[in-house]
Amino acid sequence: MDWSHYRFVSVWDLPAPPGTVYAHLERVEHYPQWWPQVREVTPVDGTTGTARIRSLLPYDLVMTMYARRRDLPGGILEVTLTGDLEGWARWTVVPRGAGSRATYEQEVVVRRALMRVLAVPGRPVFRANHALMMRAGRRGLAARLEAV
Numbered sequence: 001m002d003w004s005h006y007r008f009v010s011v012w013d014l015p016a017p018p019g020t021v022y023a024h025l026e027r028v029e030h031y032p033q034w035w036p037q038v039r040e041v042t043p044v045d046g047t048t049g050t051a052r053i054r055s056l057l058p059y060d061l062v063m064t065m066y067a068r069r070r071d072l073p074g075g076i077l078e079v080t081l082t083g084d085l086e087g088w089a090r091w092t093v094v095p096r097g098a099g100s101r102a103t104y105e106q107e108v109v110v111r112r113a114l115m116r117v118l119a120v121p122g123r124p125v126f127r128a129n130h131a132l133m134m135r136a137g138r139r140g141l142a143a144r145l146e147a148v
Helices: 018-026 028-034 113-117 119-147
Strands: 005-014 038-043 048-053 061-071 076-083 085-096 099-110
Touching: 005 119, 018 028, 018 076, 018 085, 018 099, 018 119, 028 038, 028 048, 028 119, 061 085, 099 119, 113 119
Parallel strands: none
Antiparallel strands: 005 099, 038 048, 048 061, 061 076, 076 085, 085 099
8 A cells, every 4th residue: 555645535515506616616726715724826827726735734735736627517627736746636516405515536646755754654644634624625615605
């Protein structure tokens, strides 16, 4: 087993229709406005950008995102990731009651040297750190959607 390989799935139930949620998730450069752990997003061009994230642990992760799939009718946004994390991430947004369900999936290999050295003992901490980040993102997006 490669202890630096991670697969995450998070499900967010949100108080807005799928098109509205999709529009917010598509504007990655606005994530720092509602997602505290996404510290910075810098667009490079129409399909590429860089992001710097930091949750509870005292280090930043920097990655470049390349748009792989944008499918509004299917509710899918997918990117390829390179940098401190290499792999892919995908949002899938579907109707749920009067709102939406956004599912975030991510499969990555950690390339940051310190995290690779600490891969075995740090794995539970890294997973918990990711879970905290995702909870904060859900809260931030839900609050933003309710304010609109």
